[in-house]
Amino acid sequence: MSDRMRSRSLRCRLLLTLISLALLTIGARAQTRNNSAAMLNVKGLHAPATIRRDERGIPHIEAGDDADLYFAQGYATAQDRLWEMDLLRRRARGELAEIFGRTVLDEDKLHRTYGFAALADALGTQSPPAARIVLEAYAAGVNAYIESLDAQTLPPEFQLLQYKPRPWRPADSIIIGKFFAEVLSTTWQTDLVRAALADLPPAKRAVLLAEYTPLDVLVVGDDKQANKASNSSGHSKRTAPQVAHTALSRAAQLALLGAAADMRATTDRSLTRVGLAAPTNEASNNWVVSGRRTASGKPLLANDPHLPALAPSIWYMTHLSAPGLNVAGVTAPGAPGIIIGHNEHVAWGMTNLGPDVQDLYRESFTGDAAHQTYLTPQGPQPVVVRHEEIKVRKSLTDAATETLPFDVQSTRHGPIILEQGGAHYALRWTALDPTALEFAAFYKLNRARNWTDFQTALSEYRGPTQNFVYADTEGHIGYYGAGVIPIRKTGDGSVPYDGAKDEGEWASFIPFAALPHVYDPPTGLIVTANQRVVGRSYPYFLTHLWAGPYRSRRIYELLQAKGNKLTAADFRAVQGDVYSIGGATFAHEAGTLLAVMLAAMNGAEVDAKLHMTAMALAGWDGRVNADSPVAPWAAEMRLAFQRRMVTALLGAERAGKFAWSNDAYIERLITERPADWLPQEFKTYNALMRACYEDARVALTKKIGADEAQWTWGRYAQVRMPHPLAAVPFVGQPFLIPPFPQNGSGASAGPTVNVGASVSMRFIADPADWDKTQHGIALGESGLPASPHWSDQLADWRAVTPRVFPFSKSAVVAATKTTLTLQPAR
Numbered sequence: 001m002s003d004r005m006r007s008r009s010l011r012c013r014l015l016l017t018l019i020s021l022a023l024l025t026i027g028a029r030a031q032t033r034n035n036s037a038a039m040l041n042v043k044g045l046h047a048p049a050t051i052r053r054d055e056r057g058i059p060h061i062e063a064g065d066d067a068d069l070y071f072a073q074g075y076a077t078a079q080d081r082l083w084e085m086d087l088l089r090r091r092a093r094g095e096l097a098e099i100f101g102r103t104v105l106d107e108d109k110l111h112r113t114y115g116f117a118a119l120a121d122a123l124g125t126q127s128p129p130a131a132r133i134v135l136e137a138y139a140a141g142v143n144a145y146i147e148s149l150d151a152q153t154l155p156p157e158f159q160l161l162q163y164k165p166r167p168w169r170p171a172d173s174i175i176i177g178k179f180f181a182e183v184l185s186t187t188w189q190t191d192l193v194r195a196a197l198a199d200l201p202p203a204k205r206a207v208l209l210a211e212y213t214p215l216d217v218l219v220v221g222d223d224k225q226a227n228k229a230s231n232s233s234g235h236s237k238r239t240a241p242q243v244a245h246t247a248l249s250r251a252a253q254l255a256l257l258g259a260a261a262d263m264r265a266t267t268d269r270s271l272t273r274v275g276l277a278a279p280t281n282e283a284s285n286n287w288v289v290s291g292r293r294t295a296s297g298k299p300l301l302a303n304d305p306h307l308p309a310l311a312p313s314i315w316y317m318t319h320l321s322a323p324g325l326n327v328a329g330v331t332a333p334g335a336p337g338i339i340i341g342h343n344e345h346v347a348w349g350m351t352n353l354g355p356d357v358q359d360l361y362r363e364s365f366t367g368d369a370a371h372q373t374y375l376t377p378q379g380p381q382p383v384v385v386r387h388e389e390i391k392v393r394k395s396l397t398d399a400a401t402e403t404l405p406f407d408v409q410s411t412r413h414g415p416i417i418l419e420q421g422g423a424h425y426a427l428r429w430t431a432l433d434p435t436a437l438e439f440a441a442f443y444k445l446n447r448a449r450n451w452t453d454f455q456t457a458l459s460e461y462r463g464p465t466q467n468f469v470y471a472d473t474e475g476h477i478g479y480y481g482a483g484v485i486p487i488r489k490t491g492d493g494s495v496p497y498d499g500a501k502d503e504g505e506w507a508s509f510i511p512f513a514a515l516p517h518v519y520d521p522p523t524g525l526i527v528t529a530n531q532r533v534v535g536r537s538y539p540y541f542l543t544h545l546w547a548g549p550y551r552s553r554r555i556y557e558l559l560q561a562k563g564n565k566l567t568a569a570d571f572r573a574v575q576g577d578v579y580s581i582g583g584a585t586f587a588h589e590a591g592t593l594l595a596v597m598l599a600a601m602n603g604a605e606v607d608a609k610l611h612m613t614a615m616a617l618a619g620w621d622g623r624v625n626a627d628s629p630v631a632p633w634a635a636e637m638r639l640a641f642q643r644r645m646v647t648a649l650l651g652a653e654r655a656g657k658f659a660w661s662n663d664a665y666i667e668r669l670i671t672e673r674p675a676d677w678l679p680q681e682f683k684t685y686n687a688l689m690r691a692c693y694e695d696a697r698v699a700l701t702k703k704i705g706a707d708e709a710q711w712t713w714g715r716y717a718q719v720r721m722p723h724p725l726a727a728v729p730f731v732g733q734p735f736l737i738p739p740f741p742q743n744g745s746g747a748s749a750g751p752t753v754n755v756g757a758s759v760s761m762r763f764i765a766d767p768a769d770w771d772k773t774q775h776g777i778a779l780g781e782s783g784l785p786a787s788p789h790w791s792d793q794l795a796d797w798r799a800v801t802p803r804v805f806p807f808s809k810s811a812v813v814a815a816t817k818t819t820l821t822l823q824p825a826r
Contacts, residue, residue: 038819038820038821039820039821039823040820040821040822040823041823041824041825041826042075042144042148042822042823042824042825043144043147043824043825044071044137044140044141044143044144044824045068045071045072045822045823045824045825046064046065046067046068046824047063047064047065047068047824048063048064048821048822048823048824049061049062049063049064049068049069049071049072049821049822050062050063050072050819050820050821050822051072051075051076051819051820051821051822052812052813052816052818052819053816053817053818053819053820054806054812054815054816054817055815055817056317056780056781056789056792056793056803057080057780057781057782057787057788057789057792058317058318058319058781058805059073059076059077059318059319060319060321060328060806060812060816061073061076061318061319061320061321062321062322063321063322064322064323065322065323066133066134066137066322066325067133067137068137068322069137069320069321069322069325070133070134070137070138070141070336070337071137071138071140071141071144071822072141072822073138073141073318073320073336073337074137074138074139074140074141074142074143074144074145074168074336075141075142075144075145075822076141076318077142077316077318077331077333077334078141078142078145078146078168079145080312080316080333080781080782080783080784080787080789081312081316081333081334081782081783082142082145082146082155082165082783083155083157083158083165083783084312084333084783085142085168085172085333085334086158086165087724088176088179088332088333088334089172089175089176089334091107091111091179092111092116092117092120092175092176092178092179092182093111093116093117093120093175094107094108094109094110094111094112094116094117094388094390095108095390095391096108097390097391097392097393098163098390098391098392098393098401099161099163099393100393100396101392101393101394101395101396102392105390105392105404106266107266108390109390109406110263110266112388112390112406112408113408113415113416113417114178114182114415114432115386115408115415115432116175116178116179116182117171117175118386119175119178119432119434119436120171120172120174120175120178121171122434123171123174123434123435123436123437124169124170124171124174127170127174127437127440128440130443131437131440131443132170134336134337134443135170135173135174135336136170137336138168138170138173138336139167139168139169139170139172139173142168143167143168146165146167146168151164155783155784156734156784156785157724157725160725160728160731161396161399162399163399168334172334173334173335173336173439174437174438174439176332176333176334176335176439177335177437177438177439177463178431178438179332180332180438180463180464181430181431181436181438181463181464182431183307183464184283184352184354184464185354185357185358185429185430185431185464186358186661187354187356187357187358187543187545188358188359188360188417188427188429189260189263189264190260190494190545190660190661191358191359191360191493191494191495191496192256192257192259192260192360192418192496193256193257193260193658193659193660194209194241194494194495195256195495195496196252196253196254196256196257196260196654197209197253197650198495199253200649200650204649204676204677207665207668207669207677208646208649208660208665209241209544209545209660209662210662210664210665210668211241211532211544211545211546212532212536213548213549213664213668215549215550215553215581215664216531216532216549216552216553217527217529217531217533217549217552217553217555217556218532218533218534218535219467219479219516219518219526219527219528219533219534220479220481220516220517220518220533220534220535220538221516221534221535221536221537221538222535222536222537223535223536223537224535224536224537241492241494241544252421253654254653254654254657255420255421256420257654257657257658258657259418259420260657260659261657261659263417263418264659283305283306283307283351283352283354283530283547284303284304284305284306284307284350284351284352284529284530285302285303285304285306285351285528285529285551285552285555285575285753286301286302286303286304286349286350286351286467286469286527286528286529287301287302287469287525287526287527287528287555287559287574288300288301288302288349288469288470288471288477288478288479288525288526289477289524289525289526289559289566290475290476290477290520290524290525291475292524292564293524293525293559293563293564293566294564294565294566294567294768295565295566295567296567296766296768296769297475297768298473298475298766298767298768299471299472299475299476299477299767300471300566300567300568300571300764300765300766300767301347301348301349301469301470301471301477301763301764301765301767302349302571302574302575302762302763302764302765303340303349303350303351303469303761303762303763304575304759304760304761304762304763305340305350305351305759305760305761306746306755306758306759306760307758307760308757308758308760309719309721309757309758309759309760309778309779309797310721310722310723310760310778310779311721311722311723311726311735311737311779312333312723312779312780312781312782312783312790313760313761313777313778313779313780314332314333314760315330315331315332315760315761315777316330316331316332316333316777316781317329317330317775317777317781317805318330318331318338319805319806319807319812320337320338320446321809324447325343325446325447326343326344326807327341327342327343327446327447328341328342328343328773328775328805328807329341329342329763329775330761330763330775330777333783335439336439337439337442337443337446338442338446339439339442340761340763341763341765341775342765342767342770342773342807343446343447343448344473344770345448345449345450345472345473346448346449346450346453346454346470346471346472346473346767347470347471347472347765347767347773348445348454348468348469348470348471349468349469349763349765350466350467350468350469351466351467351528351529351530352464352465352466352467352530353465353466353467353481353483353528353530353533353542354465354530354543354545354546354547355465355483355485355542355543356492356493356494356541356542356543356544356545357429357430357431357464357465357483357484357485357486358427358428358429358430358493359413359427359428359429359486359488359493359496359497359504359506360417360418360425360426360427360428360493360496360497361411361413361414361425361426361427361428361496361497361498361499361504362423362424362425362496362497362498362499363375363411363413363416363423363424363425363426363499363500364499364500365383365424366380367380372409374411374424374499374500375499375500376412376499376500377500377501377502381411381412383409383410383411384409384410384411385407385408385409385410386407386408386410387405387406387407388405388406388407388408389403389404389405389406390403390404390405390406391403391404392404396728409424410426411424411426411499413426413427413428413499414426414427414428414429414432415427415432425496426499428506430462430483430484430485430486431464433462433484435462436462436463436484437462438462438463438464439463440460440462441457441458441459441460441461441462441463442457443457444456444457444460445457445458445461450472450474450476451470451472451476451478451519454468454470454478454480455480455517458480458482458512459482459512461482461483462483462484463483464483465481465482465483465484465485466481466482466483467479467481467528467530467533468480468481468482469526469528471765471767472767473767476519476520477519477520477521477524477526478517478518478519478520478526479516479517479518479519479521479526479528480515480516480517481515481516481517481533481534481542482512482515483515484509485509485510485515485540485542486506486508486509486510487506487507487508487509487510487540487541488504488505488506488507489502489503489504489505489506489507490503490504491503491504492541492544494544510540514539514540516533516534516538516542525556525559525560527552527555527556527559528552529547529551529552529555529753530546530547530551530552531546531547531548531549531551531552531553532546532549545661545662546662547661547662547751548582548662548663548664548751549664550580550581550582550664550750550751550752551751551752551753551755553581554577554579554581554752554753555574555577555753558573558574558577558753559574568764568766568772568774571764572762572764572774572800572801572802574753575753575754575762575764575800576743576753576754576800577752577753577754578623578624578625578743578744578745578752578753578754579621579622579623579624579752579753580622580623580624580631580634580745580749580750580751580752581622581750582664582666582667582750582751583622583624583631583634583635583638583745583749583750583752584620584621584622584750585667585670585671585750586634586637586638586641586666586667586670586750587617587618587620587622587630587633587634587637588617588618588620589670589671590617590634590637590638590641590670590689590692590693591613591614591615591616591617591618591619591620592618593685593686593689594610594613594614594617594618594686594689594690594693595614595615595618596686597684597686597687597689597690598610598611598614600686609708610690610693613633613693616629616630616633617630617633617634617637620634624713624743624744624745624749624750624752625713625743626712626713626714626741626742626743627712627713627714628712628713629711629712629713631712631713631716631745631749632700632704632711632712632713632715632716632749633696633700633711634749634750635713635716635717635745635748635749636695636696636699636700636748637689637692637693637695637696638666638748638749638750639696639699639748640691640692640695640696640699641666641669641670641688641689641692642663642666643655643695644679644688644691644692644695645666645669645677645679646658647679648677648678648679648680649677663747667750670685673685700716703716704716712741713741713742713743713745713749714741714742714743715741717741717742717745717748717756717757718739718740718741718742718757719739719740719741719742719756719757720737720739720757721737721757721778721779722737723735723736723737734785734786735785737779737791737794740798742756742757743756744756744759746758754800759778759797760777760778761775761776761777761778762774762775762776762797762800762802763775763802764802770807770808771804771806771807771808771811772804773804773805773807774802774803774804774805775802775803775805776793776796776797776801776802776803777793777797778793778794778797779791779793779794779797780792780793780794781793
């Protein structure tokens with residue numbers, strides 16, 4: 001390239017960067033212009049509504065009735081997060097290719113297959129009157145803000161991608177609920193994995209896919225005696241995991257594992273596109289303690305959801321006030337009301353319970369392509385075909401689109417989600433129920449005054465099943481595992497059913513009163529962290545796939561150790577805790593094995609680095625701090641051990657496609673060291689661990705570099721908060737959050753309470769004084785990089801110091817930095 005061409009290229013790059021910066025600045029001005037105005041006339045309001053923003057830009061919204069309140073909430077949220085709202089609805093509707101092109105076409109096809117758009121559109125017209133008022137008012141507020149923008153004041157992403165947002169509809173808020181349902185319901189892919197492992201010896205399969213561990217922290221029931229009661233269908237309500245009736249050939253096993261891996265990859269790409277990643281075993285913590293355990297004599301409640309941090313956050317902080325309502329907390333951009341938070345009487349937090357609410361059915365197709373049918377006990381039935389059209393952008397420099405046809409096939413069980421080797425797998429899922437309105441229950445939940453109101457609200461909850469923890473100003477605490485969980489005619493749905501038969505039909509759902517719950521437990525302590533929350537005495541089947549118990553056990557032990565004078569500061573310390581029970585166990589065992597091997601060398605020349613690593617592992621304190629030089633070793637050796645053990649069990653091909661969210665079997669294997677699990681190429685576990693050490697050294701050198709002085713956890717694990725445009729050359733720079741060292745581990749070094757980059761929000765509710773409630777998100781309220789509220793919460797997030805969230809009228813007024821009054825336009 002000539003000097004002249006290089007100079008021209010440099011000027012072009014500089015020009016693009018300046019253009020993007022200018023667009024970002026204009027977008028920020030568009031936001032602050034309205035925020036700083038004392039009064040604004042807008043169409044759609046009945047009476048004035050006030051939006052006060054505090055030092056973090058959090059809107060405290062006050063209105064005279066519900067309609068005006070939710071109108072103002074929609075307006076304020078759009079001011080901060082309009083492009084994120086559009087991105088979330090596009091993802092759930094399968095409309096990303098219209099703005100990003102063919103690279104996301106598979107993701108659009110997946111969501112067209114689910115059919116979320118049609119479901120949301122139907123629910124938008126069939127919603128109960130109270131829900132419809134909320135949804136329509138919120139949409140009107142969003143649209144009032146959209147109408148105030150022109151081509152120069154649109155958020156920068158719209159300008160860079162050269163398109164305008166269409167009006168917001170009530171169905172767009174509904175579809176945000178489907179997005180959460182997808183993120184938090186992932187069992188159908190594990191059904192394929194179980195089917196592919198049917199040939200394993202039962203004892204080894206039980207270890208690999210273990211459901212119970214000695215560290216489990218139960219909330220309801222116990223393990224003393226399994227309940228063998230029968231339900232109305234005559235079968236045991238709790239069963240051992242199903243096993244496929246016929247062991248598959250090796251080729252079929254690989255095909256199923258590959259299909260599961262491919263679908264996970266598509267889902268992960270789609271989630272990453274909006275800055276998320278599917279949660280596995282680090283998907284949230286919450287706990288609540290009664291007043292007899294606190295310094296104030298009133299309960300304390302904590303919650304930190306682990307949807308990965310992104311730019312901007314998936315959470316949006318809001319305070320809503322109207323006659324009969326005063327509630328504050330977080331919601332999702334596009335969702336009216338508050339999802340996690342408190343009102344004047346009660347507080348609540350949520351973690352994913354993760355029951356099995358997705359079943360696969362292997363359908364037997366017959367007929368020709370033009371007249372396709374499938375077998376049922378009543379005879380062949382026609383396959384239903386839904387015709388979709390997907391708009392696909394031609395290029396990033398050309399906003400023009402082409403339209404591609406896409407057909408979705410469905411049976412009585414649901415859409416065909418997978419075709420593999422001539423087999424058609426249909427998906428039945430509670431989220432695809434035509435009456436499943438995920439967010440409707442929060443209207444009543446936001447207004448609950450006591451435990452009875454709380455239960456009444458949750459009885460209408462149809463979203464992904466959650467562990468709800470509860471506290472109130474009267475001193476009561478509680479727990480409810482709320483959601484819709486099926487009862488099968490036979491079996492438990494943990495492997496695909498034969499769709500031509502009725503054995504896998506959903507006979508009913510667990511009655512709300514029979515869902516796991518507890519009120520004012522004698523211990524005065526409730527902890528959930530996606531672990532197994534019910535004992536074997538609980539009569540209904542929930543799932544066989546729980547997250548490992550390490551986070552819940554650590555939270556429980558820390559709270560017990562701190563005695564009966566717990567404070568919010570103690571809760572913050574627990575939220576920031578980085579001790580890894582699993583990692584410490586593995587490191588100690590690994591170091592001991594290496595030390596024994598070295599001692600047996602009887603004076604032979606010993607590798608000094610190996611000796612030093614063995615001693616460091618054996619003596620490690622288990623804390624996954626950014627400056628820890630041992631944590632990277634523990635992580636990579638644990639991964640190497642897992643890889644070698646699973647490869648020996650499944651073979652290299654199957655092991656390469658195997659994925660399971662509960663890896664507690666690793667610590668069990670290294671602690672018990674069963675002879676029949678030892679890979680054939682090793683005579684002892686000591687030799688195996690030496691090989692894992694060598695594997696880890698190669699991996700660390702490749703990942704961090706040859707300078708071992710730089711081998712710290714902070715170099716090994718970096719926090720990244722992605723924005724969908726941050727990776728775009730030149731124009732993406734302003735959206736980039738530079739990576740920084742992480743404290744805590746999500747999985748690789750063993751889960752810690754503080755899982756690092758996956759912590760999306762922290763909440764500590766104080767019913768003794770709501771003005772002392774602490775709440776914070778990972779980055780900031782604004783989605784505009786030039787805004788002062790783009791990343792002003794990041795320092796608090798890193799330090800695990802969520803700030804006080806003003807709640808009383810006097811506290812809100814004292815904290816107010818700007819006030820915007822929305823006036824009805826004449």
